[in-house]
Amino acid sequence: MKNAPLIARKEIRDTLRDRRTLIVMLLIPLVVFPLLINIVAKMTISQKREAREKALAVALVRQENARDFIDVIGNPQDISFAEWNESGDIETRLREGDVDFVLVFDAEFDRRIAASKPARIDLHYISSEEAEITRPRVLGLLDRYRKDRVSRRFAALDIDPDITEVLDVRERDHASIKEKIGEAIGGFIPYIVVIFCFIGAMYPAIDLAAGEKERGTIETLLASPATRLEIVIGKFTVVFLAAIGTGLISLVGIYLSIQGTREIPPELMKALIQVISVESMLLFLSLLIPLSIFFAAVLLSISIFAHSFKEAQSIMTPMNFLILIPVLIGLFPGIKLNTLTAMVPILNVSLATRQIVSGTIPPLLLLEVWISLFLLAALSLVFCARWFQREGVIFRGS
Amino acid sequence: MIEVDGIGKTFSLTRKQKREMGITADRLWAVKDVSFTCRPGRVFTLLGPNGAGKTTTLRMIATMLTPSSGRIRVAGFDTVREPQRVRERIGFLTGTTGLYARLTPDELVSYYANLNGMDPGILNRRKAELFSLLGIDAFADRRIGKLSSGMKQKVSIARTIIHDPDVVVFDEPTVGLDVITARSIIQLIRTCREEGKTVIFSTHIMGEVSLLSDDLAIIHKGHLLFNAPFREFLSGMGRESIEDEFIHRVETAEVGGEGDPS
Numbered sequence: 001m002k003n004a005p006l007i008a009r010k011e012i013r014d015t016l017r018d019r020r021t022l023i024v025m026l027l028i029p030l031v032v033f034p035l036l037i038n039i040v041a042k043m044t045i046s047q048k049r050e051a052r053e054k055a056l057a058v059a060l061v062r063q064e065n066a067r068d069f070i071d072v073i074g075n076p077q078d079i080s081f082a083e084w085n086e087s088g089d090i091e092t093r094l095r096e097g098d099v100d101f102v103l104v105f106d107a108e109f110d111r112r113i114a115a116s117k118p119a120r121i122d123l124h125y126i127s128s129e130e131a132e133i134t135r136p137r138v139l140g141l142l143d144r145y146r147k148d149r150v151s152r153r154f155a156a157l158d159i160d161p162d163i164t165e166v167l168d169v170r171e172r173d174h175a176s177i178k179e180k181i182g183e184a185i186g187g188f189i190p191y192i193v194v195i196f197c198f199i200g201a202m203y204p205a206i207d208l209a210a211g212e213k214e215r216g217t218i219e220t221l222l223a224s225p226a227t228r229l230e231i232v233i234g235k236f237t238v239v240f241l242a243a244i245g246t247g248l249i250s251l252v253g254i255y256l257s258i259q260g261t262r263e264i265p266p267e268l269m270k271a272l273i274q275v276i277s278v279e280s281m282l283l284f285l286s287l288l289i290p291l292s293i294f295f296a297a298v299l300l301s302i303s304i305f306a307h308s309f310k311e312a313q314s315i316m317t318p319m320n321f322l323i324l325i326p327v328l329i330g331l332f333p334g335i336k337l338n339t340l341t342a343m344v345p346i347l348n349v350s351l352a353t354r355q356i357v358s359g360t361i362p363p364l365l366l367l368e369v370w371i372s373l374f375l376l377a378a379l380s381l382v383f384c385a386r387w388f389q390r391e392g393v394i395f396r397g398s
Numbered sequence: 399m400i401e402v403d404g405i406g407k408t409f410s411l412t413r414k415q416k417r418e419m420g421i422t423a424d425r426l427w428a429v430k431d432v433s434f435t436c437r438p439g440r441v442f443t444l445l446g447p448n449g450a451g452k453t454t455t456l457r458m459i460a461t462m463l464t465p466s467s468g469r470i471r472v473a474g475f476d477t478v479r480e481p482q483r484v485r486e487r488i489g490f491l492t493g494t495t496g497l498y499a500r501l502t503p504d505e506l507v508s509y510y511a512n513l514n515g516m517d518p519g520i521l522n523r524r525k526a527e528l529f530s531l532l533g534i535d536a537f538a539d540r541r542i543g544k545l546s547s548g549m550k551q552k553v554s555i556a557r558t559i560i561h562d563p564d565v566v567v568f569d570e571p572t573v574g575l576d577v578i579t580a581r582s583i584i585q586l587i588r589t590c591r592e593e594g595k596t597v598i599f600s601t602h603i604m605g606e607v608s609l610l611s612d613d614l615a616i617i618h619k620g621h622l623l624f625n626a627p628f629r630e631f632l633s634g635m636g637r638e639s640i641e642d643e644f645i646h647r648v649e650t651a652e653v654g655g656e657g658d659p660s
Contacts, residue, residue, distance in 0.1 A: 227482060394462075
């Protein structure tokens with residue numbers, strides 16, 4: 001096997017001089033991706049803050065029928081009321097952004113309140129992400145009025161208002177911050193890293209086999225004293241290194257994205273940094289190694305089969321989506337790591353990572369994930385090595 | 399020395415290939431019962447039209463393909479049993495041979511020399527010799543992708559003979575090359591002959607046949623139609639030119655049904 005390291009060294013040098021590979025391996029995960037995450041995070045956080053702090057404009061229609069409501073609510077902070085004389089075209093005015101919410105009081109509002117009956121209010125709004133944040137403020141306002149009237153009605157009847165409270169529920173969430181954050185970002189890490197792992201291996205794989213065929217260099221290599229096994233091992237090593245290298249670089253990219261988002265509160269930032277511990281990252285790496293072997297072997301096998309760069313690319317590109325499916329399934333709520341999902345490639349990495357980051361992974365399940373991944377890696381590597389021995393594959397189409 | 403003894407090579411056909419070729423057989427004999435010997439210090443020319451089986455034959459000699467029947471010995475080693483020994487002794491060049499564009503000539507030639515297990519001292523000496531002879535020194539450290547086609551061809555030549563092989567295989571080495579670059583290949587073949595190497599080259603260009611051949615074999619549809627010293631071909635010619643004689647022999651074989659591929 002003395003020629004395999006020689007081939008690998010040459011391929012590494014060749015690959016590192018390929019601008020396209022460098023862009024995919026370094027520029028995108030290390031610069032473009034963190035920048036993008038940073039911008040999106042900043043925008044989302046500032047939009048949410050703006051929505052929370054926004055002074056809401058609420059139109060009151062038929063306000064004259066709800067004097068009692070106006071008296072109780074008064075002039076709340078950050079909400080300004082505007083009186084509308086008629087209900088008119090509420091939707092158009094909401095869409096035009098004149099107001100954020102419209103409260104339409106029933107003609108019988110005050111009379112029904114006075115008679116201790118439920119009084120109707122129609123709350124109009126256009127649902128949006130912003131409305132999701134601002135709506136509770138308006139509902140809170142209504143709730144304040146409701147509570148006030150309820151206590152007044154009970155007082156009139158000389159009844160303790162607590163009579164309606166049957167349960168005194170006190171929630172105690174025993175999940176640690178690590179677990180909560182793990183659940184939230186534990187699925188996100190493999191989503192990014194696994195995809196980068198695959199994409200990072202793609203170009204070197206194409207270049208090292210299909211590209212070699214297209215350039216007409218494969219024959220000279222096959223006519224050299226290097227054996228087919230040495231050639232395939234040399235090439236595989238580089239594709240594997242590209243896969244795991246890009247995966248790790250993207251992990252650094254995620255870390256930089258978090259570090260670079262100044263809007264994250266310091267306590268949350270501290271917890272986030274704690275979650276990405278050395279131990280959990282080493283465990284994650286132990287999953288990434290066999291997965292990268294699998295990716296490298298599969299991609300190299302496809303590339304060996306293809307007779308041109310274009311053909312290899314056309315086969316591999318749709319595979320990106322195939323990779324995405326198990327990763328996305330791993331993000332679904334309710335999908336857990338068990339003896340069955342631990343056997344499903346990629347999905348097992350996605351689910352196991354979530355639990356590794358949360359610190360809740362059962363050792364036996366982790367072992368099962370390892371065994372299934374290493375078995376898959378070994379099989380795909382053996383297949384790739386044998387595939388390269390086949391004349392019909394190497395000289396396909398020539 | 400190359401000894402080719404009754405070799406044959408079959409390829410399995412896809413349904414599409416069978417439809418396109420109008421045949422029903424599942425396998426195609428690309429080369430059938432081919433025998434010849436190439437001797438040191440002589441140039442053996444394998445002449446044939448496109449698809450005749452030239453490349454398949456040369457690939458079997460270079461151990462890239464395994465013969466379905468027969469055997470080949472190169473420099474005394476069997477291509478199936480001792481393929482690595484064979485590859486240590488051959489240089490291989492085709493007209494479509496490419497180079498690694500992102501490496502420099504120096505890196506590329508060293509890479510192939512190292513694959514051939516050359517001692518570093520010998521490698522440096524040989525490289526200096528070849529680079530000076532071929533005029534590669536001036537661009538030895540420039541990326542190959544930035545070189546002209548003539549410069550690239552010189553690098554290709556250096557790569558082929560850096561390890562001083564006993565046997566050199568040229569598969570249509572001048573295809574697609576301009577006249578000046580093609581001339582450097584012709585010169586390389588002559589130099590190899592003068593150095594006592596065994597040279598086999600395939601072509602379908604008649605001019606090259608008369609320029610270089612010591613021995614000639616004509617191959618058509620996988621079968622040898624002629625195999626003898628080139629002078630015997632010339633003396634036995636019933637037509638005015640080599641090209642006419644070649645076409646006559648191929649057409650006669652067609653009429654006789656020789657070379658049915660299935």
